[in-house]
Amino acid sequence: MIKASSLLRVRDLRKSYRSGDHRLDVLRGVDFDLATGEFVSVVGQSGSGKSTLLHLMGLLDAADSGEIALGDTRIDRLPSARRDRLRNSAIGMVFQAYHLLPELDALENVLAPLMVRHGVIEWLRVRREARARAADLLTRFGLGGRLHHKPRQLSGGEMQRVAIARALVTQPRVLLADEPTGNLDEATGGEILDTLCELNRADGLSIVLVTHDAAIARRADRIVRLAAGRVEAA
Amino acid sequence: MYKLLLCWRYLRTRWIALASVVSVTLGVATMIVVNAVMAGFSHEMQTRIHGILSDIVFEAHSLSGFQDPAWHMEEIRRAAGDDIAGMTPTVAVPAMLSFQVRGQWITRQIMFIGIDETTHAYVSDFGRYLQHPGNRERLSFALREGGYDTVDSQSDGPGPTRPALEGAGWPHRRMRVERERVWREKLEADRAKAAADQAAEGASGDEGVQPASAVGPVRSVDQQVDAVLAATSQPVAAAVVNEQAAPSTPTKAPDPFKAARPEEGRAMDPAKEQFTGIVPGIGLASFRDSTGVDRFLVLPGDDVKVTFPTAGTPPKAVSDTFTIVDFYESKMSEYDSNFVFVPIAQLQRMRGMIDPQSGLASVNSIQIKLKDGADLDVVRDRLRKVFPADMYAVSTWRDKQGPLLSAVEMEMSVLNILLFLIIAVAGFGILAIFFMIVVEKTRDIGILKSLGAGSTGIAGIFLGYGLFLGLVGAGAGLALGLAIVLNINSIRAGVEWCTGQRVFDPSIYYFFKIPTVIDPFTIAWIIAGAVAIAVASSVLPALRAARLHPVEALRHD
Ligand SMILES: Nc1ncnc2c1ncn2[C@@H]1O[C@H](COP(=O)(O)OP(=O)(O)O)[C@@H](O)[C@H]1O
Ligand SMILES: [Mg+2]
Numbered sequence: 001m002i003k004a005s006s007l008l009r010v011r012d013l014r015k016s017y018r019s020g021d022h023r024l025d026v027l028r029g030v031d032f033d034l035a036t037g038e039f040v041s042v043v044g045q046s047g048s049g050k051s052t053l054l055h056l057m058g059l060l061d062a063a064d065s066g067e068i069a070l071g072d073t074r075i076d077r078l079p080s081a082r083r084d085r086l087r088n089s090a091i092g093m094v095f096q097a098y099h100l101l102p103e104l105d106a107l108e109n110v111l112a113p114l115m116v117r118h119g120v121i122e123w124l125r126v127r128r129e130a131r132a133r134a135a136d137l138l139t140r141f142g143l144g145g146r147l148h149h150k151p152r153q154l155s156g157g158e159m160q161r162v163a164i165a166r167a168l169v170t171q172p173r174v175l176l177a178d179e180p181t182g183n184l185d186e187a188t189g190g191e192i193l194d195t196l197c198e199l200n201r202a203d204g205l206s207i208v209l210v211t212h213d214a215a216i217a218r219r220a221d222r223i224v225r226l227a228a229g230r231v232e233a234a
Numbered sequence: 235m236y237k238l239l240l241c242w243r244y245l246r247t248r249w250i251a252l253a254s255v256v257s258v259t260l261g262v263a264t265m266i267v268v269n270a271v272m273a274g275f276s277h278e279m280q281t282r283i284h285g286i287l288s289d290i291v292f293e294a295h296s297l298s299g300f301q302d303p304a305w306h307m308e309e310i311r312r313a314a315g316d317d318i319a320g321m322t323p324t325v326a327v328p329a330m331l332s333f334q335v336r337g338q339w340i341t342r343q344i345m346f347i348g349i350d351e352t353t354h355a356y357v358s359d360f361g362r363y364l365q366h367p368g369n370r371e372r373l374s375f376a377l378r379e380g381g382y383d384t385v386d387s388q389s390d391g392p393g394p395t396r397p398a399l400e401g402a403g404w405p406h407r408r409m410r411v412e413r414e415r416v417w418r419e420k421l422e423a424d425r426a427k428a429a430a431d432q433a434a435e436g437a438s439g440d441e442g443v444q445p446a447s448a449v450g451p452v453r454s455v456d457q458q459v460d461a462v463l464a465a466t467s468q469p470v471a472a473a474v475v476n477e478q479a480a481p482s483t484p485t486k487a488p489d490p491f492k493a494a495r496p497e498e499g500r501a502m503d504p505a506k507e508q509f510t511g512i513v514p515g516i517g518l519a520s521f522r523d524s525t526g527v528d529r530f531l532v533l534p535g536d537d538v539k540v541t542f543p544t545a546g547t548p549p550k551a552v553s554d555t556f557t558i559v560d561f562y563e564s565k566m567s568e569y570d571s572n573f574v575f576v577p578i579a580q581l582q583r584m585r586g587m588i589d590p591q592s593g594l595a596s597v598n599s600i601q602i603k604l605k606d607g608a609d610l611d612v613v614r615d616r617l618r619k620v621f622p623a624d625m626y627a628v629s630t631w632r633d634k635q636g637p638l639l640s641a642v643e644m645e646m647s648v649l650n651i652l653l654f655l656i657i658a659v660a661g662f663g664i665l666a667i668f669f670m671i672v673v674e675k676t677r678d679i680g681i682l683k684s685l686g687a688g689s690t691g692i693a694g695i696f697l698g699y700g701l702f703l704g705l706v707g708a709g710a711g712l713a714l715g716l717a718i719v720l721n722i723n724s725i726r727a728g729v730e731w732c733t734g735q736r737v738f739d740p741s742i743y744y745f746f747k748i749p750t751v752i753d754p755f756t757i758a759w760i761i762a763g764a765v766a767i768a769v770a771s772s773v774l775p776a777l778r779a780a781r782l783h784p785v786e787a788l789r790h791d
Contacts, residue, residue, distance in 0.1 A: 058684070060684055060784045061783075061784070061785045081688060084686050084688045085686060087683075087686040088685060093684055099677070099681045101240075103240070103678075104243065112682075113685045115239060116682065116687045116691070117686065
């Protein structure tokens with residue numbers, strides 16, 4: 001039932017929120033597959049549970065039932081230390097609100113996941129290489145001259161490109177993007193999408209893009225629709 | 235690595251957190267200062283007490299003491315000879331000291347202590363507390379030809395000044411005797427004139443005066459002169475006294491020293507000779523005025539009277555005249571205003587402590603000095619085993635001052651607890667500020683978690699932050715505290731200069747400077763405690779940060 005080539009597999013994923021005695025079933029048995037090197041869009045109305053699904057796949061939250069596998073391993077029931085490690089090295093995430101650390105400049109924000117990974121001593125050893133890689137990424141995204149600018153000195157598009165660089169600096173196996181263009185104007189959003197398409201085509205990066213905008217979704221290889229708590233091909 | 239970087243960045247953008255550390259700093263500084271001063275006082279006090287009391291005191295319960303100190307010392311040596319460095323017998327009796335200031339008799343209650351001139355200074359610090367360098371070197375009860383310290387020899391730095399001691403000793407004595415002689419001559423001349431007038435008036439006056447002459451020899455010239463000196467400011471009163479005292483033996487003044495020293499059987503020249511020397515505590519003879527200058531009521535070279543009980547049953551009070559040869563200043567006001575030292579042999583003789591049959595003298599106590607490193611309590615217990623407890627009391631200097639020492643210790647621990655509570659209050663400040671930072675940084679915490687930071691790592695940021703604040707606060711407190719302690723006397727002077735009020739009145743305390751002792755061990759404890767409190771108060775916020783749900787945290791705005 002699971003395709004051998006698929007990188008990320010979600011089976012019968014259920015998630016509900018409870019507030020008081022009212023139960024809200026957001027995901028009611030989601031099945032979803034992402035092949036290696038594939039670029040998939042997930043569309044759905046606002047409130048349909050797209051972010052919830054993405055958070056579950058990014059191991060930021062725990063599902064009520066169902067399973068998630070990355071490659072050959074099931075990842076949703078791992079001990080928290082291993083999940084932390086996977087989040088750090090195998091999964092890259094980009095958010096609508098950029099989520100950069102305001103105290104750090106662009107370069108440091110990109111380096112943050114690597115700093116999380118390494119202890120102080122180790123960091124001193126890998127620092128040079130890490131900085132070079134982070135600076136390369138930022139330069140590739142057209143931010144070569146903004147390395148030491150704080151997030152508040154950058155525009156929305158620039159911040160999102162820093163966030164993408166941060167997600168990619170660890171060379172993850174999959175990039176999960178939650179409405180990355182949601183806070184941007186059309187032109188800037190288009191540039192971000194161009195960047196993602198370029199990464200997918202040139203580097204073979206596997207991408208899950210969540211959006212409520214059908215026009216944006218069309219840039220992907222494949223579109224799935226999330227409705228009534230289930231995924232259907234669109 | 236991110237922990238360090240973020241700690242540093244958070245700190246750099248949130249200096250306000252340092253405000254919560256100020257109270258840690260102040261608490262630590264206060265604790266260091268208070269401990270140093272208290273330890274200084276306590277140390278000073280202990281050395282003083284120990285300096286006075288010798289290591290072990292062996293005493294009789296009875297005021298009349300025990301006979302044959304030589305035999306007792308022999309026994310003590312037999313019991314604990316290996317640990318004993320020296321011994322000296324003493325006799326101590328309650329007594330009254332009387333002396334005259336501006337014609338008024340001042341009488342004080344004292345402890346009259348007979349000591350052995352040669353051995354006493356070895357057994358205790360007695361010698362160090364004297365005012366004449368020669369006596370500090372080697373005690374002598376013979377009056378010195380001047381040379382008394384005019385600046386306190388025990389204080390390094392500015393001590394009390396004693397300009398009055400400049401001329402003390404023989405020069406002072408000769409001057410006094412000369413002054414008295416001049417007065418006596420004037421007195422006698424006046425009296426002779428009055429007698430001549432009376433004789434001219436009629437012979438009946440003779441009979442009236444004659445009985446008075448029988449009283450004359452009994453009254454010493456001392457008293458007459460005293461009366462005269464008293465009259466210097468009141469010539470009218472002097473005339474009255476003259477009239478009363480007037481003996482009709484103007485040609486020959488009664489010998490005062492015949493009464494005082496009947497065994498010598500000859501007239502004593504007070505300008506060349508002295509009575510038995512005594513060393514009173516400086517507090518008996520002087521007071522310190524508010525400018526820190528010591529004013530003396532009597533000086534070395536002056537004569538005083540001491541009234542003390544004899545050794546018999548029931549004790550009778552006897553009086554004798556003594557010459558002050560030096561002052562004793564242990565800086566423990568209790569002792570300095572109570573103790574008067576006298577040669578033990580004289581005191582034994584005067585009190586009748588020498589058995590007429592055997593010729594054996596009695597003493598009240600034997601002061602024992604132990605060799606370095608000897609255990610006081612062990613030696614005390616060994617002696618207690620040998621000597622029956624119903625006759626002898628054996629105690630260490632600590633035993634003797636036990637209540638005082640433990641009161642000081644208790645005072646110190648209570649103060650420390652109170653001050654530590656101040657630092658604990660500072661801990662709550664840190665707690666509140668950290669909670670605010672956690673709330674403010676909720677989204678950042680979510681971001682870090684989404685980047686793979688574990689809960690322990692997130693907690694580590696805040697614990698590290700708390701540790702850093704604790705170290706900074708305690709470090710600043712250490713620096714501030716040490717700065718205050720090391721300069722406490724100049725600070726005191728500065729405060730006094732600014733406010734015009736005395737902070738540390740040298741006429742109340744016998745120390746001229748505020749004594750301090752810096753104990754590295756205490757300081758280490760204070761620092762460790764302060765840092766621990768800072769870390770402990772960051773534990774709750776850190777746990778809260780660690781428990782934040784990443785998705786909720788990311789949604790937070
Ligand atoms: N913590 C929560 N408690 C209760 N309801 C929640 C919670 N998080 C999300 N929801 C609800 O779940 C639904 C799906 O939310 P979400 O996944 O953010 O939707 P989308 O990203 O598709 O707009 C929404 O109706 C939202 O209100
Ligand atoms: Mg959403």
